Amino acid sequence: MKKNSKVSDAIEGVKRGDLVSVSRALTLAADGQKEADEILRAFFKDLGRAQKIGLCGPPGVGKSSLSSRLISLYRKRNLKVGMLAVDPSSPISGGSFLGDRLRIQEHIGDTGVFIRSIASRGMVGGLSGTIFSQIHVLEAYGCDKILIETVGIGQDEVAIARAADTVVYVTTPQLGDEIQAMKAGVMEIGDLFVVNKADLEGKDKAVSDIRAALGLGQARSLSVQERLHHGGLDAGVLVETKEPRAWEPPVLAASARDGEGLEPLLESLDRHEKYLKETSEGRRRLKNQCREELSLYVSRRLYRDFLSKVSEKDIEDLVDHKMNLVDLASEILK
Amino acid sequence: MKKNSKVSDAIEGVKRGDLVSVSRALTLAADGQKEADEILRAFFKDLGRAQKIGLCGPPGVGKSSLSSRLISLYRKRNLKVGMLAVDPSSPISGGSFLGDRLRIQEHIGDTGVFIRSIASRGMVGGLSGTIFSQIHVLEAYGCDKILIETVGIGQDEVAIARAADTVVYVTTPQLGDEIQAMKAGVMEIGDLFVVNKADLEGKDKAVSDIRAALGLGQARSLSVQERLHHGGLDAGVLVETKEPRAWEPPVLAASARDGEGLEPLLESLDRHEKYLKETSEGRRRLKNQCREELSLYVSRRLYRDFLSKVSEKDIEDLVDHKMNLVDLASEILK
Numbered sequence: 001m002k003k004n005s006k007v008s009d010a011i012e013g014v015k016r017g018d019l020v021s022v023s024r025a026l027t028l029a030a031d032g033q034k035e036a037d038e039i040l041r042a043f044f045k046d047l048g049r050a051q052k053i054g055l056c057g058p059p060g061v062g063k064s065s066l067s068s069r070l071i072s073l074y075r076k077r078n079l080k081v082g083m084l085a086v087d088p089s090s091p092i093s094g095g096s097f098l099g100d101r102l103r104i105q106e107h108i109g110d111t112g113v114f115i116r117s118i119a120s121r122g123m124v125g126g127l128s129g130t131i132f133s134q135i136h137v138l139e140a141y142g143c144d145k146i147l148i149e150t151v152g153i154g155q156d157e158v159a160i161a162r163a164a165d166t167v168v169y170v171t172t173p174q175l176g177d178e179i180q181a182m183k184a185g186v187m188e189i190g191d192l193f194v195v196n197k198a199d200l201e202g203k204d205k206a207v208s209d210i211r212a213a214l215g216l217g218q219a220r221s222l223s224v225q226e227r228l229h230h231g232g233l234d235a236g237v238l239v240e241t242k243e244p245r246a247w248e249p250p251v252l253a254a255s256a257r258d259g260e261g262l263e264p265l266l267e268s269l270d271r272h273e274k275y276l277k278e279t280s281e282g283r284r285r286l287k288n289q290c291r292e293e294l295s296l297y298v299s300r301r302l303y304r305d306f307l308s309k310v311s312e313k314d315i316e317d318l319v320d321h322k323m324n325l326v327d328l329a330s331e332i333l334k
Numbered sequence: 335m336k337k338n339s340k341v342s343d344a345i346e347g348v349k350r351g352d353l354v355s356v357s358r359a360l361t362l363a364a365d366g367q368k369e370a371d372e373i374l375r376a377f378f379k380d381l382g383r384a385q386k387i388g389l390c391g392p393p394g395v396g397k398s399s400l401s402s403r404l405i406s407l408y409r410k411r412n413l414k415v416g417m418l419a420v421d422p423s424s425p426i427s428g429g430s431f432l433g434d435r436l437r438i439q440e441h442i443g444d445t446g447v448f449i450r451s452i453a454s455r456g457m458v459g460g461l462s463g464t465i466f467s468q469i470h471v472l473e474a475y476g477c478d479k480i481l482i483e484t485v486g487i488g489q490d491e492v493a494i495a496r497a498a499d500t501v502v503y504v505t506t507p508q509l510g511d512e513i514q515a516m517k518a519g520v521m522e523i524g525d526l527f528v529v530n531k532a533d534l535e536g537k538d539k540a541v542s543d544i545r546a547a548l549g550l551g552q553a554r555s556l557s558v559q560e561r562l563h564h565g566g567l568d569a570g571v572l573v574e575t576k577e578p579r580a581w582e583p584p585v586l587a588a589s590a591r592d593g594e595g596l597e598p599l600l601e602s603l604d605r606h607e608k609y610l611k612e613t614s615e616g617r618r619r620l621k622n623q624c625r626e627e628l629s630l631y632v633s634r635r636l637y638r639d640f641l642s643k644v645s646e647k648d649i650e651d652l653v654d655h656k657m658n659l660v661d662l663a664s665e666i667l668k
């Protein structure tokens with residue numbers, strides 16, 4: 001492949017530590033087009049350099065403020081920090097909305113911090129596919145810590161868990177029953193739990209609720225998950241048991257606003273990084289990340305190739321019931 | 335392909351209107367394996383039969399209660415209703431958690447209602463890919479209305495907007511600034527807006543806030559979307575304008591708990607269905623749904639084929655920096 005000079009300039013710039021080049025490389029990587037392949041090829045070798053910290057949890061729990069605090073603390077230790085903020089996107093305009101600009105203004109002008117807002121587009125592998133490439137760029141720039149934050153729940157959250165080494169699940173004391181129930185579904189992805197806004201009433205109850213749900217502090221009781229599939233007539237309940245884990249997820253109370261409980265959070269994050277390095281879990285996660293990145297990369301490429309083979313006429317035939325989707329797909333795949 | 339008798343029994347059963355068969359067909363369709371192809375092949379022709387109504391919005395706004403009310407009202411009109419509730423899933427156990435079981439108990443034993451909970455797994459095209467097949471099953475069963483509800487924000491929500499004919503965005507008067515800000519990103523996908531829990535204070539303000547954000551009632555002012563990409567040094571603001579729409583999204587206040595404001599909601603849903611039928615918009619959406627379903631179906635098949643070609647050794651080589659991801663992918667794709 002002939003090297004594109006715009007791309008190779010960006011690649012060289014990132015290696016030199018030039019911030020504008022980092023910005024360009026991230027944009028190229030996010031596009032997922034041919035140039036993105038060159039970026040990925042150049043920076044894939046930096047895989048595993050940084051600790052990738054994912055921040056999950058419902059909207060409004062203060063993940064942005066918490067991220068901003070973490071960035072400041074890491075900067076005090078002279079660590080280089082990258083942050084990818086996954087924002088809900090408009091599926092029509094493709095635009096990205098950055099809710100909390102404070103977090104950016106606070107760190108403006110500091111070359112040890114790089115913050116980028118990413119739109120989670122509704123395309124196949126859109127989020128995860130390019131997030132891996134963007135992580136490689138930040139690793140190549142020399143980031144020691146990469147924060148990945150999302151406001152999304154569901155697919156977005158799961159995607160982040162697959163890209164991160166350490167997943168922090170953030171919640172607050174005020175969240176109602178509905179969110180508590182919902183949380184159970186994503187609980188398994190958390191390596192650390194933070195009850196933020198700990199200045200509010202109900203902090204202790206929230207902490208103990210989470211500990212109970214995780215089966216902590218109760219002589220390793222079972223984590224019971226009910227699965228109810230209802231088919232109009234039949235309803236079954238499946239009870240699953242969970243293996244004891246070598247890593248016991250800490251449940252911490254903190255207040256990003258008042259700056260409380262942040263040092264213990266940082267210590268837990270360090271402890272988890274150490275745990276990953278010293279056990280086979282770290283390598284297992286890296287392998288899973290590679291597997292995921294590879295699959296997404298390949299399906300993105302195949303998807304791109306495939307789309308160019310579908311004509312307007314094909315789609316008309318589907319809508320007009322002249323053609324069956326399975327048959328059309330088989331024909332195109334031949 | 336040799337017909338599998340279990341599959342053809344399910345297909346025949348759905349056509350006869352047998353609920354147990356619908357349940358089986360949905361499970362087969364959701365698996366996305368070979369049997370799913372037979373289901374899709376049999377029922378694709380029912381595409382476009384029902385009005386597919388997507389319900390989006392943050393967790394805790396009462397989408398489940400609203401769905402349950404809508405189902406009751408449609409049942410009074412003697413319409414057959416299907417519902418697919420997309421729940422956040424555990425990426426590890428693959429389990430699905432159904433938060434609000436009341437909605438099921440209320441309609442239990444009614445053969446005119448079919449409710450299925452779907453886990454939004456973190457796989458490529460997982461949600462959207464199989465949701466289309468499941469919709470076809472419900473259409474073949476004779477459903478007039480299909481409600482698709484999600485607690486997910488971000489990818490899940492966008493996926494639903496791509497499968498639905500009519501998107502209802504649900505919110506409440508109490509939502510704070512953070513959620514208000516977030517909402518702007520997904521606002522464009524809503525065809526109808528409902529401020530639920532209208533018994534709470536702030537209903538009128540919420541309605542007028544949404545109307546303002548949509549550019550309604552202000553001589554069609556611009557919908558301004560700010561996009562802020564920060565690259566450490568540069569920060570730019572992009573202002574986009576929006577074309578006037580033929581359909582003006584109604585913003586309604588309702589209370590699912592007290593049963594208020596539901597008839598106007600039903601009328602708006604009917605009006606939107608009529609609008610889609612009488613303008614080119616309906617066909618345009620159907621075509622987009624086909625395009626999406628086709629792409630997801632194909633990439634799911636390709637992904638499946640691809641995964642079988644990746645060995646453990648390949649992944650080890652990636653983690654050990656012996657191989658570059660782009661090169662490995664190219665080799666496998668050859």
